[in-house]
Amino acid sequence: MQPQSIALLQRIDYDVEQILQKFQHIFEVSRNQDKPKELLAVESLTIESDALTIIRYCEDLLSISRAVKETWCLGTLKVTNEDDKFINEKELDKIFNKFNTLTDQIAQFQEKSQLSTV
Amino acid sequence: MTSSGGFRIDLDPDTYGSGYKDPFIQDEDKLSLADLIPRILIERNSFLDVTEANLPEEIANGNIEELLQPDVQITDGSLEPEQEDPSETFQQQRINLQKNINSALNETSLSLDFVSLLISAVKPNLAKATISPHLQKNVPIGSLNSDRLIRKDEDEDGEPSRTNGDKKDNNHGVGQAWKVQSLNKITSLFREASINLNEQVLKERRYWNMINLVLSNDEALFKTRDPYNNARAIGVKYGYGDSGASFRDKGLAILRKDTTSGEVSFHPISNVSNKVSEKNFKYIRVKILSEIDGDFMLTGQSIFENNFNNNSNAQIINDIEKARFFLFEEDLFYQLTREAKTLINYNVSIISNKIIIEINHEIIEIESVFYDENNDDELNNYYQNINSYSSLNNKKCQLILIYLKLMLCCYFKYNLKLKQKVPTALTKFKRSNTHPLILRPLLGNIRHELNLNNMKEIIANLCKKFDNDIEFKINNIEKFANLKHKSANPFQKSIERPLSDVNLILKNKKNNQYLRIDLELTTNEIFVNLIINLNIIRYKNHDDFSSNLNGVNVLQISFNDFNEIEECLEWTILNFVN
Numbered sequence: 001m002q003p004q005s006i007a008l009l010q011r012i013d014y015d016v017e018q019i020l021q022k023f024q025h026i027f028e029v030s031r032n033q034d035k036p037k038e039l040l041a042v043e044s045l046t047i048e049s050d051a052l053t054i055i056r057y058c059e060d061l062l063s064i065s066r067a068v069k070e071t072w073c074l075g076t077l078k079v080t081n082e083d084d085k086f087i088n089e090k091e092l093d094k095i096f097n098k099f100n101t102l103t104d105q106i107a108q109f110q111e112k113s114q115l116s117t118v
Numbered sequence: 119m120t121s122s123g124g125f126r127i128d129l130d131p132d133t134y135g136s137g138y139k140d141p142f143i144q145d146e147d148k149l150s151l152a153d154l155i156p157r158i159l160i161e162r163n164s165f166l167d168v169t170e171a172n173l174p175e176e177i178a179n180g181n182i183e184e185l186l187q188p189d190v191q192i193t194d195g196s197l198e199p200e201q202e203d204p205s206e207t208f209q210q211q212r213i214n215l216q217k218n219i220n221s222a223l224n225e226t227s228l229s230l231d232f233v234s235l236l237i238s239a240v241k242p243n244l245a246k247a248t249i250s251p252h253l254q255k256n257v258p259i260g261s262l263n264s265d266r267l268i269r270k271d272e273d274e275d276g277e278p279s280r281t282n283g284d285k286k287d288n289n290h291g292v293g294q295a296w297k298v299q300s301l302n303k304i305t306s307l308f309r310e311a312s313i314n315l316n317e318q319v320l321k322e323r324r325y326w327n328m329i330n331l332v333l334s335n336d337e338a339l340f341k342t343r344d345p346y347n348n349a350r351a352i353g354v355k356y357g358y359g360d361s362g363a364s365f366r367d368k369g370l371a372i373l374r375k376d377t378t379s380g381e382v383s384f385h386p387i388s389n390v391s392n393k394v395s396e397k398n399f400k401y402i403r404v405k406i407l408s409e410i411d412g413d414f415m416l417t418g419q420s421i422f423e424n425n426f427n428n429n430s431n432a433q434i435i436n437d438i439e440k441a442r443f444f445l446f447e448e449d450l451f452y453q454l455t456r457e458a459k460t461l462i463n464y465n466v467s468i469i470s471n472k473i474i475i476e477i478n479h480e481i482i483e484i485e486s487v488f489y490d491e492n493n494d495d496e497l498n499n500y501y502q503n504i505n506s507y508s509s510l511n512n513k514k515c516q517l518i519l520i521y522l523k524l525m526l527c528c529y530f531k532y533n534l535k536l537k538q539k540v541p542t543a544l545t546k547f548k549r550s551n552t553h554p555l556i557l558r559p560l561l562g563n564i565r566h567e568l569n570l571n572n573m574k575e576i577i578a579n580l581c582k583k584f585d586n587d588i589e590f591k592i593n594n595i596e597k598f599a600n601l602k603h604k605s606a607n608p609f610q611k612s613i614e615r616p617l618s619d620v621n622l623i624l625k626n627k628k629n630n631q632y633l634r635i636d637l638e639l640t641t642n643e644i645f646v647n648l649i650i651n652l653n654i655i656r657y658k659n660h661d662d663f664s665s666n667l668n669g670v671n672v673l674q675i676s677f678n679d680f681n682e683i684e685e686c687l688e689w690t691i692l693n694f695v696n
Contacts (some may be wrong), residue, residue, distance in 0.1 A: 013534070014455070030297055030301060032290075032293045035293065038292060040292070040293030040296055041293075043297070044296040044299065044300040045300070047301060047304055049305050050304075051303075051304035051308060054309070055307065055308070055311040058311065058315055058573065059315065062315060062318060062319065065322070069326050069329075070341075070352075073329055073333055073352070074341055074352065076202070092608055096604075096610070096620075099608055099609060099611060100598075100611050102520065102524075103559075103563050103611050103612055104563075105514070106514065106518055106521055106560065107564045107566070107567040110344050
């Protein structure tokens, strides 16, 4: 695997892990028995900050998906089955003849038109 | 000083001689200036109303003053509340304030030290930043600690326990309320964020779907920045820059994302200023005017053959296709004018947006016309096809248009091949000096056809003229003899100069001598010149002729003119007859 993809996978893993951890932390912290007032105040702020962190990581996941799509669209070389369409002699002849008749038609029209106008 | 004070009691005041009564009274003459001036100020209060008359009076009352002086001395020693000098009080208050500030500073730094020491047990690094060097030197870090003392419920005491219980309940309630509040807050935060993210996901999906659509249409995408706001964006190369076109417009465009809906829109950017440009679409129209009764009349016109809206249901693809189509047309006209410049000597002229080719009683006009989607009449030539004459050459015009486009493609292909070759001085020279072969082959082929007809006419005339003496045999007229050696390029007929062979065999009826005339009609690289290579061989008899032996080369010469060759042929045949 390419180092870039490994890094991306690691980032995804890390994000998900962080989201779960923070979520769990919210629940742990919301319990309040026999805690002093000061701790409760800190904890209620922690809940909010955890929530914001979760949201941030979710946004990060979205941006990862965007990056993946971008590399997918821009970073890859398109391989078309050009080999299947390789031109064989016969087809070349066909084009050759067609083109020649086209040229002839353009060149020869002259006399015909003269004939018809006179 | 204290010891000197002890001496002072024993000292006889008379020893001083100057008659001072009080030892506290200092000798004014011995005081330093810095002490003296404040003293005088205190004595006199103010110098404001000092007059010359006052002064002698004061001196006269010197004794009184001297009597007064002890009083002054006494008051000077202790604080005198009667004298309320504002500057004095100000000074005093200032000093007081300074003192207070200093002590406050001291207190603060002490308390900071204390806190630092206290915190040093838990967070030594944080403490180190604030602790004073003195304390740090003398007290080891982390040597002070603290703990919270929680008052236990005193069961024996009824009242305090109840109040304590109340307090705890209260505490509990407040804590719970805080938690509930923040939980509520994060719920709404989450809800908002989820709506937001959902919208973004939808937008992204729409955006990437469209990008993918463009990609699946085999377009080349690249990363770029939008010149409008310098934001990151995806660009599309819709032009022929990579396919061998040397046109100044490389055909780049931005796929701009609509931030509210995620829709992608197509915006071409011009190469020169790197700005988004609104293009005027132009297309090429070919017209043929024929000379009828001395007047040139329109006998044919190509139509605009493209309906962009039927190709695909996606607007973006249509936009790209449309831009590409018109870019090609623009490129084609540019190359045509480039080529036409070199052909001015051959009845080709350029007037503004028109290239006019005059040839054999016909005028071929190639013009670049503004594209107006709504003007159906003009695009489809409704007005032009009014009678049989006016639509006579329609098909030919269309064919010419196709031919021109094909030749431009051929030129692209040639350029591309050059690009792929190993760069040498020659290929570099070729690359920067290539000229497209579009107009020249067109003109060249038409001319060649005319020339061949002319030649045939001349030969027919000669046949008629010398019919009595000579037996003519037109061996063959081979058109486009060069095509016998086929190359891999299907466009060989137009990129190689046309070449036709005419082969004549003359037999003198009197002496059975044979004359073989080989004519080669061709042109140079401009394609429009006439070059005729003439080669004449004479044989003594039929055997020699059939075995191609003992032939005498009579003439080998090139011509650029039909009159000359006619004369030359006539003269040769005349010579041969006699």
